[in-house]
Amino acid sequence: MTGLIETADHGDIREIRLARAPVNALNTELCRALIDALNAALDHGTRGIVLAGNPKIFSAGMDVPYLLSLGDNRHALLDAWQAFFGAARTLAESRVPVVAAITGHAPAGGCVLALCCDYRVMARSADPARPFALGLNETQVGLVVPEGIQRLMRRVVGPYRAERLLVAGEMVPAERALEIGLVDELVDQDEVTARSVAWLQQLLRLPHHPMLQTRTLARRDLVDALDPALIQLERFVDAWHAPDTQTALRALVDKLKK
Template identity: 50%
Template structure:
């Protein structure tokens, strides 16, 4: 489910749940543990990567639709807890966006310090609206702080998936490179960052990311129940069921 690769002072956490690194409950919990382990093992930086051509397809919708309300609530709490783990990580973390990164995959990247994305026919975005989901404010703010309020509004309300070049132009990602060089470039950025005077860098980073850490200071204070209510809205359920049917037909 995860490949853990040590690059001297940096730990690479590579998502490895074929075929599309869909975020199910087990993968979310594994990510949280891997992040905690990296800190415990005194890594100086973390690189979060995926498979070539696919960073993460986001939420495992087919699996989620089989769960009852308690199970859905458990899932979304773990999703927000994973965002919180990234938000509170005391060391720099870079997203090596190795391909497509819709919805939940894009969300995880927003909680990283820096984003390197593959050039080519790859798309990224918070397309929740297009699949019938509401993007809560605790997720919207992560996008606002990266691309600005107006651009975030336009992307969120339309549920747009944008290509790599647009993502760079909008500031959604920080640089583009060949798909087989994404992790290498991400490691290069981390290497330059951790080479800085550590006390000054880490304390400045802590101040700069205070909005994230405040928002995710208490997972149970987030609007999880309201989000679960919205998940079970008839229109949302119908849209998600239609999505699953399209995925089944595409796989045939």
């Protein structure tokens, strides 16, 4: 496995940990490494997967400085976004259950990956005044949320609440995320992975084929949401170059440097 991904087996459950320092920003290489790790887990006969991140951050989302460095190279930009949506589709289409072990903040692309999992266990911050948060905050940095990604949010929190969160680009604190169903459990940070494994172990005690077949039917809308026709990647990349989008993205990069 590449240095971007770490794995550990818990019996027949494989933990796949994003390991691109410092914040698991999703560039082309990390997204492709994640796809490879997911496929390798299935080839190994894994019956369940835990997708985890670093302490205090699950994933910071797409690597905006990297994307901006591509300039007008449309081919490279398309390739980067294709790799990201490919990782999301690989999670959504996994033939075994996947739990997102959300060990900290999960904005934008990090939240997308979590929404593609079957179940979300999130860390409770040790400092109540500074809770961990997740959400699709694309509008805050000048990006349009594609229809397919909007559907991921709607399926877990409902259409009206999803509209409010998406339009505002709101990052949802962990306690509220639990209240509205955006995450399924909230535990202390050092318990996130163990609880994720325990949930999978409980699920895997059920009669195997009926559970998996029911799961496939129940997640059909999730898989359909990531159809390329609902992502419209060409249009998305066209919008990437809009002046207000570029201004917002560069302001974000300046903020990250401070």
